[in-house]
Amino acid sequence: MNIHEYQAKQLFRSYGIPAPDGKPAASPQEAERAARELGGEGWVVKAQVHAGGRGKAGGVKLTKAVEEVAGLSRALLGKRLVTQQTDSVGLPVHKLLVEKTYPIKRELYLSLLVDRGSERMVFIASAAGGMDIETVAHEAPEKIISILIHPAAGLQANQCRQIAYALGLKGQQIKALTGIMQGMYNLFLDKDASQIEINPLIETEDGDLLALDAKINFDDNAVAAHPDILALRDAEQEDAKENKAQQYGLNYITLDGTIGCMVNGAGLAMATMDLVKLKGGKPANFLDVGGGTNVEKVCEAFKLILSDRNVKAVLVNIFGGIVQCDIIASGILAAIKQVHVAVPVVVRLEGTNAEQGRALLNNTGLNLYAADDLTHAAEQVVALAEAAA
Ligand code: ADP
Ligand code: MG
DSSP: OOOOOHHHHHHHHHHOOOOEEEEESSHEEEEHHHHHHOSSOOEEEOOOOSSOTTTTTTOOEEEOOOHHHHHHHHHHHTEEOOOTTOTTTOEOOEEEEEOOOEEEEEEEEEEEETTTTTTTOOOOOOSOOOOTHHHHHHHHHGGGEEEEEEEOOOOHHHHHHHHHTTTOOHHHHHHHHHHHHEEEEEEEETTEEEEEEEEEEEEEETTTEESSSSSEOOOOTTGGGGGHHHHTGGGSSSSSHHHHOOOOOOEEOOOOSEEEEEEHHHHHHHHHHHHHHHTOOBEEEEEEOSOOOHHHHHHHHHHHTSSSSTEEEEEEEESSSSSOOOHHHHHHHHHHHTTOOOOOOOEEEETTTHHHHHHHHHOOOSSSSEESHHHHHHHHHHHHHHHHH
C-alpha cells in the first residue's frame, strides 16, 4: 500500500526525520492561505499522487510570489498527472502539499528496502540524488552504495558513518544523518514498510539535512495490523479493478494484453499466462479465483475481466481437485448468462468429473469452446483474440 508524500512526511516527523514546513490543501484558496501561514520567501506546490517523477511531469511548481500559489494550485487540482511512473491515464490530483522552499546546496539520495537476495534490509545511498537518479543508476552505478543490515545486530552507528562519508557529509551532519537513518529504520520495522525513499535528501546552504521528498510503501500482507496506516489509504489512487477484486477475495492484477484469464490457483494462473505468451498471445490480467470457488465468485471474476475494454477473448482454466468440474461448468454457464459475456470464452476443465463438465459446455449456443487440453485451449484463445482484433 502507498501513501501520499504529505502523510509520509508527518510520519517522518514523528520519527525525528526533518522535513520542510508544509501544509496539505484541497483548494486554491486553501493553498494560498497555507503559503501565507507558512511564511518565508518562496513556496512550492506539489501534486499529491501515488507516483514519483512529478517534478519532470509538471506536478511540482515553485514560486517566489505568494499571490501565484492559488493559480498554480488551480492548474493542478482536478487534473490527472501522467508521469514516467504512471500509465498513460495518470493519477487524479485531489490534494496538494504546499511547502516553503529551501536553498538547495546538494541533492542526495537515501532509501531503505528489503533485499530479497540476501534476505536483509538494505540502505541505498548516493551523493548524486534528485530527479535523475534513474539515469545515475543506469549510467554510473558506482555512484550508488548499499549497506546490508544484519537482522540480529540491527543498524549500527558505523554503518551510518559509512554512508555519511560516502555522501560527503561532515561534523554535525554525520550525527544528523545517523538520526535520519535510525528514524527510517525504526519506522520501517514498527509499521511493516516495504520501502522508504527520500529523494532528494537535501543539504541546505546552511548545511542542514532535510527530507524534501518522501515515499513510503507498506507491506500489503501486514497493513491490516496497522489501523493507523490503513486510515491513510487513498483508494482513488489505486486500481479500481484490483480494489473490487479484493472485496470478493479474488487475486487480480491488471495487465496490458487482450486475453482475459480466469484460473484457480496462483501457480496454475502463472503457468497459464506463460502458455498464452508462448502461443503468441498477451494476457490482459492475472486472476486467481481461489480454491473453493462458487458461482458468485465466477460472476464477479467475469465482470472484472470484461470491464477491461482490451479483452478480446477469455481463457478459463480450472483444475477440479476439491471442486467438481461439472459444478464449475454450470457455474460458468450461469455466470456467462448473468453477465452477458459477448467475447468468446475458451474453457479448459481437468480433474474430477471433467467429462461431465465438458459435456455441459458443448452445444449451448453460446460463444463458448470446451477445450480438451490446455495447449489446445491456449492456441484456440490466441486465435480467437486475433480474429476479434
Ligand atoms: P518527484 O520526485 O515526484 O519529482 P520531488 O518532491 O522530489 O518530486 O520534487 C522534485 C524537485 O523539486 C526536487 O528534486 C527539488 O529540486 C524540487 N523541490 C521539491 N520540494 C522542494 C522544496 N520544498 N524546496 C525547494 N525545492 C523543492
Ligand atoms: Mg523525488
